[in-house]
Amino acid sequence: MSSNQLDDDLVPEQVEGYTVSEKKTVDEYNKLDAEDESLAKWKASLGLATGSGSSALYPVTPGDTRKVVVTELALEFPEQPELEPIRISLEDDKGQTIVGKEIKFSIKEKSIYQLVVKFRVQHEIITGLKYLHSVKRGALRVDKVEEPLGSYAPNTKEKPYYERKFPEVEAPSGMIARGTYSAVSKFVDDDKNVHLTVPWSFSIVK
Numbered sequence: 001m002s003s004n005q006l007d008d009d010l011v012p013e014q015v016e017g018y019t020v021s022e023k024k025t026v027d028e029y030n031k032l033d034a035e036d037e038s039l040a041k042w043k044a045s046l047g048l049a050t051g052s053g054s055s056a057l058y059p060v061t062p063g064d065t066r067k068v069v070v071t072e073l074a075l076e077f078p079e080q081p082e083l084e085p086i087r088i089s090l091e092d093d094k095g096q097t098i099v100g101k102e103i104k105f106s107i108k109e110k111s112i113y114q115l116v117v118k119f120r121v122q123h124e125i126i127t128g129l130k131y132l133h134s135v136k137r138g139a140l141r142v143d144k145v146e147e148p149l150g151s152y153a154p155n156t157k158e159k160p161y162y163e164r165k166f167p168e169v170e171a172p173s174g175m176i177a178r179g180t181y182s183a184v185s186k187f188v189d190d191d192k193n194v195h196l197t198v199p200w201s202f203s204i205v206k
Helices: 024-031 035-043
Strands: 068-076 084-089 106-109 111-122 125-135 140-152 162-165 181-188 194-205
Touching: 068 181, 068 194
Parallel strands: 106 194
Antiparallel strands: 068 084, 068 111, 111 162, 125 140, 125 181, 181 194
């Protein structure tokens, strides 16, 4: 599920003048100049503040080289509590990504929903993580999303996963909008590493 290749439809936008910073390990970041206030704030935002209260890193299964592990995708309906959230687990009982799982669901037209992503970071700090998806109806692309998720330190036992909620979206309505759509989601970092590619489909129903 991991690749270093991006297809043409889901390439992150390039920010002019932006360069990817040199990679460092968690220990190297922790040893950087503690008197640099802006650096200290950035390290604290990643959960790298040192001290006796620091939590141990979340345990990683031996041989598991994944750096970003997406554990769940969900659609929640905050303005319509009568609608059950749609939750899609992407991890099995052994903590491995489920490969080849068919993801298919229905959304009622005009419903207000938001995408929620749960994920875990392992081994090293991940910078500039982005979520991208492309939605097609037949061969025609009808939507493309690029959502910056930020930079993250490896998870700890105290904080075993991260969760991001995206802005609310209204599902389209009407006879033309109803039908089946196909989509692909990707999680990509600053180095253009693709940590997960997820194909899925959904139907807009009356």
